[in-house]
Amino acid sequence: MPTTTPSVTSTPSVVALPTATALDTARLLLGVFLPTVARGPIIRRPWAVGLTARLDLDTRAVGIVRKVHARYPEGPLMLKLPVRKQAIVLDPGDVNTVLAQSPEPFSAASSEKKAALSHFQPANSLISRGPVRTVRRALQEQVLDTEHPVHHLADTFVPVVEEEMQALLAEAVRTGSLPWADFLDAWYRVVRRVVFGDHAREDKDLTAMIIRLRKDGNWAFLKPVRKDTRRRFLQRIADELAHAEPGSLAAVMAAAPKGDGAEPADQVPQWLFAFDPAGMAVFRALTVFATHPDAVATARAEVDGDTSGRRVLPYLRASVLEALRLWPTTPMILRQTTRAVEWPEGLMPAECGVLVYAPYFHRDERSLRSAHNFSPERWLTDEDDGWPLVPFSDGPVVCPGKQLVLLLTSAALASLVGGHDFRVEEGQILDPDRPLPGTMDNYSVRLGVSPRA
Numbered sequence: 001m002p003t004t005t006p007s008v009t010s011t012p013s014v015v016a017l018p019t020a021t022a023l024d025t026a027r028l029l030l031g032v033f034l035p036t037v038a039r040g041p042i043i044r045r046p047w048a049v050g051l052t053a054r055l056d057l058d059t060r061a062v063g064i065v066r067k068v069h070a071r072y073p074e075g076p077l078m079l080k081l082p083v084r085k086q087a088i089v090l091d092p093g094d095v096n097t098v099l100a101q102s103p104e105p106f107s108a109a110s111s112e113k114k115a116a117l118s119h120f121q122p123a124n125s126l127i128s129r130g131p132v133r134t135v136r137r138a139l140q141e142q143v144l145d146t147e148h149p150v151h152h153l154a155d156t157f158v159p160v161v162e163e164e165m166q167a168l169l170a171e172a173v174r175t176g177s178l179p180w181a182d183f184l185d186a187w188y189r190v191v192r193r194v195v196f197g198d199h200a201r202e203d204k205d206l207t208a209m210i211i212r213l214r215k216d217g218n219w220a221f222l223k224p225v226r227k228d229t230r231r232r233f234l235q236r237i238a239d240e241l242a243h244a245e246p247g248s249l250a251a252v253m254a255a256a257p258k259g260d261g262a263e264p265a266d267q268v269p270q271w272l273f274a275f276d277p278a279g280m281a282v283f284r285a286l287t288v289f290a291t292h293p294d295a296v297a298t299a300r301a302e303v304d305g306d307t308s309g310r311r312v313l314p315y316l317r318a319s320v321l322e323a324l325r326l327w328p329t330t331p332m333i334l335r336q337t338t339r340a341v342e343w344p345e346g347l348m349p350a351e352c353g354v355l356v357y358a359p360y361f362h363r364d365e366r367s368l369r370s371a372h373n374f375s376p377e378r379w380l381t382d383e384d385d386g387w388p389l390v391p392f393s394d395g396p397v398v399c400p401g402k403q404l405v406l407l408l409t410s411a412a413l414a415s416l417v418g419g420h421d422f423r424v425e426e427g428q429i430l431d432p433d434r435p436l437p438g439t440m441d442n443y444s445v446r447l448g449v450s451p452r453a
């Protein structure tokens with residue numbers, strides 16, 4: 001995303017932003033917000049993902065946003081809500097502005113995000129404001145090596161991915177199939193080893209603990225925080241950091257210089273939690289490869305010719321990004337104004353929620369080539385420059401784990417497709433000659449696996 005010229009100022013204006021009618025507000029709430037939240041913002045509910053896929057609710061949601069945008073073409077749109085000030089951003093340039101001007105005046109620490117994430121990481125950078133946010137964000141960037149495509153611990157991490165994927169494949173070849181649940185088990189092993197080290201490989205209790213707290217997180221304000229469980233969970237993490245295994249992210253965190261208020265233990269759950277969507281992206285890309293012969297051929301040519309030890313796999317990294325464009329795992333990027341903000345079209349009040357609904361931009365065939373098809377090449381050229389393709393968000397609050405995710409997920413795909421053939425035996429069939437579905441129900445997919453022909 002290019003840096004846009006800021007179009008917001010703090011000078012108060014008398015003109016209010018356009019406001020949607022009650023009917024259009026209801027359309028957005030019921031057709032866009034509700035299905036997305038019902039699926040589970042913090043941990044997915046598989047039944048709701050299945051239902052969304054069957055009813056094609058994500059495609060419908062994009063259609064609703066498009067119709068509403070056509071009725072209010074200018075500027076961010078305020079919703080007509082009794083209790084909350086809430087806007088939706090519909091113009092690509094305005095999306096770029098909001099993301100570029102985060103966290104001030106567009107704070108990532110929106111009320112609902114705070115309520116949801118406080119169930120397991122109350123002092124995490126994403127829901128912090130002011131000087132402590134700066135300290136926590138800097139710590140995240142340092143540990144996750146945000147600026148570098150290849151994390152400095154790649155020599156440890158990439159072999160972990162390879163080992164776990166080979167163990168998974170051996171079992172899948174023996175049984176003849178690879179369901180999502182088996183993939184997820186293997187992926188969680190990768191995550192625990194990368195975050196805490198080899199000793200945590202089988203520490204399923206820790207994973208179960210965060211899953212339980214994330215389920216509460218789905219309810220945000222509507223469920224009280226289990227303070228005891230959260231305290232025990234964060235203490236477990238603090239103990240891990242105190243005895244961090246060399247070669248793990250925990251060890252980098254333990255050794256990193258920390259400013260006042262860094263709260264290192266509270267920064268770690270985001271890693272455990274956010275590796276879930278990374279696993280989903282791998283499995284979804286794999287399902288695409290199982291059904292798209294040209295794409296898998298290009299992927300294999302890259303793997304066969306790789307001289308980087310699986311550190312630099314541009315096509316596979318682009319394939320993960322493309323899976324995340326088609327099926328974004330953070331479809332709603334939420335911000336909240338820290339003060340009144342003046343747009344050319346009118347004033348956005350202070351403490352106003354701001355929603356960027358990513359699928360609206362990711363699936364816009366009026367502006368994107370092959371918007372509904374798998375085309376990783378788009379990420380390797382500048383064809384979409386300026387257009388908000390934002391699976392990892394963008395600007396100063398961009399996901400600091402993006403490069404690490406792309407390193408590990410591309411290495412996983414290389415391990416999987418390098419030596420094995422896959423076919424879809426159950427679940428969604430993805431046809432390269434037809435538009436890909438708006439929802440990809442990874443939970444329903446079972447892949448057939450055999451050694452590469």
Ligand code: HEM
Nearest residue numbers: 125126140270271274275277278330391392393397399401
């Ligand atoms: C496919 C996987 C992932 C996706 C799609 C993703 C996406 C995102 C997005 C969209 C945000 C910004 C949220 C917002 O603006 O409200 C974010 C924030 C963040 N992500 Fe990721 N993420 C992924 C995996 C990871 C992983 C594996 C880690 C760590 C190992 C990580 C660490 C973080 C952190 C620490 C933040 C908060 C940044 C801040 O406070 O400024 N993410 N991620």
